[in-house]
Amino acid sequence: MSVTQTHGTGVVERPGSVAEAAELLRGSTGPVVFRGAGTKQAWAGRPDQAALVVETGGLAQVLAHNPSDMTVAVGAGLPLRDLQTLLGGAGQWLALDPDTEAAGATVGGLLATGDSGPRRLRYGALRDLVIGVTLVLSDGLVARGGGTVIKNVAGYDLPKLLYGSLGTLGLVAEVVLRLHPLPSASATVTAPVPIGPAVDLALRLRASALEPAAVDWADVDGGLLAVRFEGTEDGVAARRPAVLDLLGAGAGWHTGSAEDDVWLRLVGERRAEDGTTVVGAGSRPSATADVARALVQAGEASGVRTRFASQPALGLHTARFDGAPAAVGSAVTDWRERVQAQGGTVLLRDRPAAVDGGLDALGPPPSSVSLLRDLHRRLDPQGRCAPGRLGSWLPSPTAGEDSAT
Amino acid sequence: MTSPDPTSQADLHPEVDALAAAGQGSGIFDEHHPPADELISDCVHCGFCLPTCPTYALWGEEMDSPRGRIHLMKMGKEGAVELDDTYAQHFDACLGCMACVTACPSGVQYDKLIEAVRPQLERNHRRSLPDRLFRGMIFILFPYPSRLRVAAVLGELYRRLGVRSLVHRTGAIRLLPARLQAVEALMPPAQLRHLATRTPAVTPAVGTTRRRVGFLTGCVQRVFFADVNQATVRVLTAEGCEVVAPASQRCCGALSEHAGREPEALQRARELIDAFADAEVDTIVSNVAGCGSSLKEYGRLLRDDPEYAERAAAFSAKVRDVSELLAELEPVAPRHPIEARVAYHDACHLGHAQGVRSQPREVLRSIPGLQVTDIPEAEICCGSAGIYNLVNPEPAEELGRRKVEHVLSVQPDALATANPGCLLQIRRYWPGELPMFHPVELLDASIRGVDPVAAAGSRGRPALDARTSEPGTF
Amino acid sequence: MTTYTEEYRALVAQTGGGQVTEAFRREVAAAVGPGGLISEPAQLRTYECDGLTGYRVVPALVVLPVTTEEVAAVVRACARHRVPFVARGAGTGLSGGALPVADGIVIGLARMRAIRSVDVADQRAVVLPGVTNAEISAAVAQHDLYFAPDPSSQVVCTIGGNVAENSGGAHCLKYGFTTNHVLALTFVSPDGEVVTLGGDAPDQVGPDLRAVVLGSEGTLGIVTEVTVRLLRRPEAVRTLVADFPDPGSAGDAVSDIIAAGIIPAAVEMLDELAIEACEKAVQAGYTLGCPAALVVELDGVGAEVDEEFQRVQEICRANASTNIRIADDAGERARIWKGRKAAFAAMGRISPDYFVQDGVIPRTKLGSTLTRIREMSDAAGLRVANVFHAGDGNLHPLVLYNGAVAGEAERAEHLATAIVELCVEQGGSITGEHGVGSDKACSMTAMFGPEDLTVMARVRAAFDPQGICNPGKVLPTPRLCGERPGPYRPHPLEAAGLIERM
Structure with a gap:
């Protein structure tokens, strides 16, 4: 059943089924924004004022869980933490540990934003775990892509196309996922090292046969490197001597709640506090130290305080900027140019609205931008889906076009 | 034996010509052993042969791969193509290395297929005059040790009198067609004193005789690699073999067979079988891969010859590469x-x-x-x-x-x-x-x-x- | 409900329509040079099919470019003249994805086979599309790295083809498919523009265009350079072959292994007929006469693998395994895999003809599906050999027949079709790794509804509005596939006389 409420100037709707969602979109006009838990609404560019906000809270059912096949189909609005609780009962989990899980992030929102966590190193991103999707386009067309089995190459891979689409192609309504068994043992090794040596260690860990599940670094007390191992009791224990040897003096081995504390601390180093601007970036793993150095330079040049956190074995980084909005804007732009110059990407996350005034949210478009525009034009012909979120890459339709229907 | 006309094979064997004229039931091939449908249909087109095929490795073209050539054979059988230069060139380009036979999971016998197609091309496709002359020249020379010896002497003179270095220094070599340049470059230095050596008809074993083996001395081998033959005889005798090398043996026909010159190959096979007829050996040893492979095929080659079919099969069964024999024998030396x-x-x-x-x-x-x-x-x-x-x-x-x-x-x-x-x-x-x-x-x-x-x-x-x-x- | 929307019909009706004219030939020749053109009729005919020989169309021209710029120039000529083009790697595909289009050209990538660069620190390599899957792993082996996807044809199939088909292989249960191992693509769009999809970073900003091109079977453009992700070779690999008294017990063992929380690197099953064929081809040491054999491979950290390997053996024994053969060394392991990987082609050893089928079922339906296949095969009076990736439910039933016996080919095709229908009924897929291609385009309606197909047609039209890029593949052509949602049927192109059956 659809729940209607007004919120700000846009109408907020909460459809209770895929059919309702399709009906809602078919029967409406104007810009629309899709929202799960609302933890990442500001990512990339800020959308124009929406006429309609479609919340996925009514699409939060577990549609099918087949423990023996290790697959689950869920409504897109199901919060990840609820899903994990359910799966845990069967000794399984969706192998994804994004920072926003605790804030109630939904499965659909995580797919649309391409968010992931440290254990992506071992299990891949949601892109690698999604096997099927139901998509509702802005003209009400409902399309399924993929399937319900983990191996399937029939038709175009719509599920993965939606990864990182930021709600610009349509509403992710249902998601089918591949699951993993919960590991029976886990341990985390920490070492106090600055970023330079940390990157070196991360690459050596990746080149070793130790198979770390996560390698994380944050700027805590001059630098804290954390390396997580998962598997059987024997398997985890067997790695201990080699890892302690590799990480050297000062390395500590943590399990149980001490291990949880390590990771909570690292998550804290990526979180947005009031007034902080948080920016994500990706690069080749070996470029991590350069990306960190570029951040320091960009911060210094604009007189902005910066902090760096990274998953150096993956080449995924988080930068935090604190300072006057205009200065932050120029520091972000500066850093983005430096990261892009070496082939990296940058995505704006949370920030005070004032920062947006002084910066192009997306920066220069990639070489594939015309393909992206063509694709967008075909899937969202009226340009209704979150216009403005991909900023200059997907220009908002003119008012005339928008009201044509 | 008279030397064959360099430009024509068919003239030697008019019966093959007649067959060619009569047969239209096999598409562009004549009825004399065209590539067999059963062998062609064994190919499931999986492509596992492609990476091992030398010409596919060079050119990346389907029609110069084993799979493509079998496809061409099939079209040939169906009469869906012309037997023209384009068609023939893809079979001429095949090295006959048989790497595809090793690679094929379906057990396609490409060796039999290509060996069926080559004589068909020789009979039914007229090559350009320079091509015929060049191939003719090769077959006037190589299968004849006596002629090869003369060529070797001339080659040595060419080298020793400084003509070679002159030709290379002045760049005159580049004026030669590529094929003649190849002959020039590949001609091995002959050791003149070896040119007169012959493998003795019988060499007794050192110590106890464990086997009596026949030995194929080869053409190129006996002229340019006489020392390999000598080493072979020494090793075999040291390992207790009495080595019989009939003086009457001539070329085994391998080069002719691999080039599709079937009548010539058959004749040489018959002669070699005759040469070893009285040798009274259990094993016939070859130290040349190409010759050995051909000797092992005599049974198939002479299958239509009522007089020789059985003898050829028996002969082939006795053939071993020298390494096969040595691996079989417990080392004594x-x-x-x-x-x-x-x-x-x-x-x-x-x-x-x-x-x-x-x-x-x-x-x-x-x-x-x-x-x-x-x-x-x-x-x-x-x-x-x-x-x-x-x-x-x-x-x-x-x-x-x-x-x-x-x-x-x-x-x-x-x-x-x-x-x-x-x-x-x-x-x-x-x-x-x-x-x-x-x-x-x-x-x-x-x-x-x-x-x-x-x-x-x-x-x-x-x-x-x-x-x-x-x-x-x- | 009809099978297609009006919008869908309009979108897929675009199929180029241009002709290979003299002017077009000249433009293409200018792009690749005379050595890169194949135009003699006999030569063109060797390109008339790929690994699926049932359908054949002779292309008007074959072009063999050697650089991205040449590919782009040829594609631009095609776009200008509205001439359809079909990209081809080694031509080993089993769904007719590289089947030429009448009046169209084939763009063969077999000459683009350089390994551009290997970045050991970042565990990636840049390769051209004609490089074979196995060559990549061979080239980086010295650094203890490898490329994980390993289709059975890996010694010959090319990375370009792997990208087009999103190839899997025996080890994708644990390691995923090509799409999980490709970081970036150099891509020539159907209008001849050269763009990069993906990049150095793990994620790009915005929708993942690289992901939709992966597995699009050459219908969205041509990939001319691939950045692949390489994996560190695991510390330990343990492989066993367990014999079972019946396929059901083997299927139960697979379920129990997964339920125990073990994700094997690979779990393969071969039945009696498949074993017979493999043994005839490569003498891999499988037990002749054994009704079902499982190949189970574990890899990872030594201590963990040892622990789980013991557990797997216990599970096999608990499910009535009659014999367990453990590979003692790399050579033995290679022999086991050689047997498995030669399985399809080896069928030629036990049957004059056969259809290779590819379908997926949920793993838990393995036992019941195999029983059903047995019943169907008995009813049809035809032998079906089963060799498949048991871990992920990807079945490869091989329907054996003799084309020389009147009517047997039709019965065999019917049975192969019925088996894939069965897979969809069970909640599975019409294809797990061989692709839709020409073979199963009409079967798409068994799995996808009118709106699903419409959205896919929109995606295609976004990349290729003229419909010149491998038209007729993947998406069903309404005129040829009929209106009724019905799975797989003989290709109507054949009935229409447009293509000929072998």
């Missing part, structure tokens, strides 16, 4: 160490055509101190392939250089291979000097207690001194 890293190159007609891969390696490994190294991309032909490097010099050169790169990559002290063609081909593109041996030469040296690799190293030249002793002098 003591081996002395040769400290060297030797790259072993599988000759296609030994590895792919005869499936003899482990035995030559075992023979080499029986030498203390000798380390046998395999070569990357070992399954790809070196480009020699019988007369291939003479008639198709460009692709042969590319393959030769490619093979040399791979041999270089394992940094050997020496190279061993059981085919004179491979040896000449690799040597042509080798930068500098690499000692090259037939495996049996290394075994011979080991038994005699000399180290040819070290000798070559100190001299910077192939170790000719290890080959100097006459049989029985050790």
